[in-house]
Amino acid sequence: MGSNSASETAGKPIRCQAAVCRKAGEPLIIEEIEVAPPTSWEVRIKILCTSLCHSDVTFWKLSAGPVSAFPRILGHEAAGVVESVGENVEEVKEGDIVIPVFQRNCGECRDCKCPKGNICSKFPEDFYCGMPRDGSSRFKDKNGEKLYHTLCVSSFTEYTVVDVTHVVKMNPDFPIDKASLLSCGVSTGLGAAWRVADIEEGSTVAIFGLGAVGLAVVQGAKLRGAAKIIGVDLNPEKIEIGKKFGLTDFINPTTCGEKSTSQIIKEMTDGGADYCFECIGLASLMQEAFTSSRKGTGNWKDCNTWNRDAWHTVKH
Missing domain, CATH: 3.40.50.720 (NAD(P)-binding Rossmann-like Domain)
Structure with missing residues (x-):
């Protein structure tokens, strides 16, 4: 897709394939899902490469607690291309190569500005199963049932939606398969x-x-x-x-x-x-x-x- 022309899918739901975890510890199922268009401050990404982190296995096994939610889409190490952006997004545009990251950085709060760390305090951390600003989901299965996010990324899908504070623009010449490892490990x-x-x-x-x-x-x-x-x-x-x-x-x-x-x-x-x-x-x-x-x-x-x-x- 070109970076200077609007995507044909911008502003519309996208149907694609995703690996869905229905219950804790059960095998992932490749299903057709619907990915909503990005709203304000959000970016929809076409995942080009994703890798498996042991933390994904931990969330896969997690059957109880505040960050245990099923059915869900796992994955948080990835690299992809921006398919479309919502309002108020200036950091990236359609066609940019990016990596989604679970550790957000708003660049505005006291903690993000602190040179000793960047534990963003702008958004509550109890929304890791959804979007960081309101906890809502951008995924539905073919029956219209909500699918939960994982660490505000969910990369085990062909398309995902993340908050702009969870996106970093990459040099397009950087190898995609290696770029995905920069997300976490x-x-x-x-x-x-x-x-x-x-x-x-x-x-x-x-x-x-x-x-x-x-x-x-x-x-x-x-x-x-x-x-x-x-x-x-x-x-x-x-x-x-x-x-x-x-x-x-x-x-x-x-x-x-x-x-x-x-x-x-x-x-x-x-x-x-x-x-x-x-x-x-x-x-x-x-x-x-x-x-x-x-x-x-x-x-x-x-x-x-x-x-x-x-x-x-x-x-x-």
């Missing part, structure tokens, strides 16, 4: 290393778990000039891919014999790593990361929790 890991920990040149760093978030921490540590970057993972195949991102050392806890991972890290770093990052979300690993940190000056970060500051690094 990469920004969390890179932001934790670059912005939250603020790793200094020459530091020693240990990363527990070399998935998408962990590898992003590795990349962030390398960009910050860390002297020793230690990866900890049970999968030996992570060694080579970790080296491509900047890993200098690798530990497989199953091959450590009688020594604990923290003992080995302390030996490798002369007393403990300056920075430790837990990127899995296990209490035992959080303790191990804490124990592996240098006494007095060492720091550890739990990257499994949604890093509120991480996206600020990529966006700005």
Whole structure:
């Protein structure tokens, strides 16, 4: 679609395919749905690429609580092209390549303007199952039943509608399949290393778990000039891919014999790593990361929790 001409579907509902989760823990069903046109401050996006985050699995299993709502459309890591925009949207236009992000940034409230973080306080956080301004839905199934959103994104569909505060314009030359990872995993890991920990040149760093978030921490540590970057993972195949991102050392806890991972890290770093990052979300690993940190000056970060500051690094 051209960026200078109005889309033929602008202002009209769009029928498309989506992966719908009817009940917690049940397989997703590919269904025809209806996606409403964007209203004021909203953007409708044609999803070109989406990826699976472990948080999607968490929401898929969630059978109770304020953010458990079914039937729903999951997914929050994606990249796409703007199909149409509603009134008052100036940041993006039809044809722009964008990534939808679950951590909004209005750019106006006190928290979004704060250089130390960007936990937007303009909209209530209890609307994560719908649009952020009023909690309503832009999805219906073929019977007219409402479908709930996930994290204000819902990318497991051919088209989605998001608030403009959840959209970031991308360079059109950036690879689409890689751009989708910027929505969550990469920004969390890179932001934790670059912005939250603020790793200094020459530091020693240990990363527990070399998935998408962990590898992003590795990349962030390398960009910050860390002297020793230690990866900890049970999968030996992570060694080579970790080296491509900047890993200098690798530990497989199953091959450590009688020594604990923290003992080995302390030996490798002369007393403990300056920075430790837990990127899995296990209490035992959080303790191990804490124990592996240098006494007095060492720091550890739990990257499994949604890093509120991480996206600020990529966006700005």
